[in-house]
Amino acid sequence: MKTKGMRVTIPARVKGCKSLVLDNPVIAASGTFGFGREYAEYIDLDKLGAIAVKGLTPAAREGNPTPRIVETEMGIINSIGLQNPGIEKFIAEEMPFLNQYKTKVIANISGNSVEEFVIMSKRLSTEKGVDAMEINVSCPNIHRGGEVFATNPEMVELITSAVRKATDLPIIVKLSPNVTDIGYIARRAEAGGADAVSMINTVLAMAIDIHKQKPVLKQVFGGLSGPAIKPIALRQVWQVYQSVNIPIIGMGGIMDGDDAIEFILAGATAVSVGTGNFVNPTACLDVLQGMRDYLENHQINDINQLIGRAHQ
Numbered sequence: 001m002k003t004k005g006m007r008v009t010i011p012a013r014v015k016g017c018k019s020l021v022l023d024n025p026v027i028a029a030s031g032t033f034g035f036g037r038e039y040a041e042y043i044d045l046d047k048l049g050a051i052a053v054k055g056l057t058p059a060a061r062e063g064n065p066t067p068r069i070v071e072t073e074m075g076i077i078n079s080i081g082l083q084n085p086g087i088e089k090f091i092a093e094e095m096p097f098l099n100q101y102k103t104k105v106i107a108n109i110s111g112n113s114v115e116e117f118v119i120m121s122k123r124l125s126t127e128k129g130v131d132a133m134e135i136n137v138s139c140p141n142i143h144r145g146g147e148v149f150a151t152n153p154e155m156v157e158l159i160t161s162a163v164r165k166a167t168d169l170p171i172i173v174k175l176s177p178n179v180t181d182i183g184y185i186a187r188r189a190e191a192g193g194a195d196a197v198s199m200i201n202t203v204l205a206m207a208i209d210i211h212k213q214k215p216v217l218k219q220v221f222g223g224l225s226g227p228a229i230k231p232i233a234l235r236q237v238w239q240v241y242q243s244v245n246i247p248i249i250g251m252g253g254i255m256d257g258d259d260a261i262e263f264i265l266a267g268a269t270a271v272s273v274g275t276g277n278f279v280n281p282t283a284c285l286d287v288l289q290g291m292r293d294y295l296e297n298h299q300i301n302d303i304n305q306l307i308g309r310a311h312q
């Protein structure tokens, strides 16, 4: 299979702004791939469609107190709380590493206010090698901002339109599954000027230690990811595909190529692999190979022909 048959595009909606062209539709999901360093030992990072880096905030964050991760039957619940080195250290120490590769870099950002999103977007837009902004309005693990934004349609539109004015990079708005009508929230992101939406972030969840008779996570609640959430994510990608005219980056429990194809058929233009990386460090490339095999077995020469096909 030639690269051409796997190339996908998130076109710029505003004249003068940039599009995002991926050589293939597989993205390493934010927060599960660090800044790529640890995985470079296992896979050729240049073979990925893109890397969405760990969620960045204006200043460094230590994240939440432990325990902040717990394994469940079909996934994990985390309450990491956006541990990251802060935007300046990311630029100084991580971008030079990422710039050695041609793989696209998606900067995932979180803020406590509209201004913080704007400041980070402006700063990252001046950096060589940042190819798109992923606006994380949906982290379930921070008290201020986070899901408070993702569940509030006005805030989603406000943040998106403010970021739109601050950058000419493609804007991807990351949506929360923990809402009643995700199609409506996606429409507000589209109205604010988003070039794409990515979905889903983790599903709000908890676990209880029956011996201590207490919640396992120090924060009580965390976000569930992995195979357990795949049917929820697929249903929501399906709904959003019917609600907006911008591309969708689908994720939630993708472990192999067949999972990824389901998301494409539901309407995703590209897919991200998150928790799968923890189980298998070559998961992203295995997913890509599985997608290629599917296309070959079904004699389809371009992945774009499959986007949303299950709706027909």
Ligand SMILES: Cc1cc2nc3c(=O)[nH]c(=O)nc-3n(C[C@H](O)[C@H](O)[C@H](O)COP(=O)(O)O)c2cc1C
Pocket (backbone or CB within 6 Å): 029, 030, 031, 032, 054, 055, 056, 076, 078, 080, 082, 108, 136, 139, 174, 199, 200, 201, 202, 224, 225, 226, 227, 229, 251, 252, 253, 254, 272, 273, 274, 275, 276
């Ligand atoms: C440990 C962990 C940390 C995460 N950190 C972030 C983050 O910083 N920013 C973000 O937008 N999503 C974050 N996510 C969410 C993932 O990018 C993804 O949306 C979610 O895990 C669903 O995909 P999966 O089931 O393939 O893991 C994180 C997920 C996990 C498991």
